Amino acid sequence: MARLPRFLMPGYPQHVIQRGNNRQQILFEEEDYWFIWDKIGVAAEKFQCDIHAYVLMPNHFHLLVTSYLENGIGKLMQYVGRYYVQYFNNRYDRTGTLWEGRYRATLVDPKHYLLAVSHYIEANAVRAGLVSKPSEYGWSSYGGNAEGAEDNLITSHREYERLGRSAKARREAYAKHAEQPIAEPMLKQIRDCTNKAWVLGSPEFCNEIESVLNRRALPRPRGGDRRSEAYRRSAGLA
DSSP, rough: OOOOOOOOTSSSSEEEEEEEEGOOOOOSSSSHHHHHHHHHHHHHHHHTTEEEEEETTTTEEEEEEEEESSSSHHHHHHHHHHHHHHHHHHHHTTSSSOOOSSSEEBOOOHHHHHHHHHHHHTTTHTTTTTSSSSSGGBBHHHHHHHOOOOOTTTTHHHHHTTTTHHHHHHHHHHHHHTTTTOOOOHHHEEEEEEETTTTSSSSSHHHHHHHHHHSSOOOOOOOOHHSSSHHHTTTTTT
């Protein structure tokens, strides 16, 4: 089944994932991580994007990014993907595709989901069993968001800024939230919306997006749901 078109909404954050083809490893040496980190930063500035959170994993990477251009995220991903493939193929003497296909993305409701997605991204290495806590993994935004480490790649979102009046207070509040495991329903919702290109947001936010873009933000109820007794009663059919 063909993937749905992406939601293009300048000024709204999106959760973006790009994986290696067949989930193959794309990052091996420290130089590889630094190269792609640098290209993400160059592209973010070039295409007017703010990176709020990220993680670079051996076979994929995640970004939480707000673009101020209609197709800024697409241009960022194209730029990073093209330059990294050239670098990677030259460095490892290979040819052919590196990425699994086009990147996956979901529009994120900043008020209700931005911080959850940020924590989800930064805990990726923990879920993969590479480290026991986010602070132990060096290739993510956790150090900048939670510990005040210098990280020129990240720009705070206004929802992050609301965590406290001072930088110290914001970092402490962020770290405290990050200590709480993400509930399984939230994990599933983030994954499903990102992989299937649906909006990750509250009902009110989804309704707002639907009215602006004139397209559905969430999948239609399944046929079985529509035929259920509860559905028929609510619709006046039973």
